[in-house]
Amino acid sequence: MKTCSKCHEVKPLDEFHAHPKKAEGRDHRCKPCTKEERAALRQQNLALFRARELQPYHDRRA
C-alpha cells in the first residue's frame, strides 16, 4: 500500500503507474490523479498553443 501525494488516499501499488526512474519504482500519484493532471496539462498546452497561434508569423520562430 502507498499514499498518493496528491489525494492522500492510501491505495494498493496497482493504483500507481510504474516509474522505473524513481527509487520506489512507482509514481507518487495514483492513476486517477495522474490522469487528472495530464488532462489539466493538456488544457494548459492547448491554451499556450492557441496564444501562440494568435501571434504574427514572424514571431513564432522559437
Ligand SMILES: [Zn+2]
Ligand atoms: Zn491520488
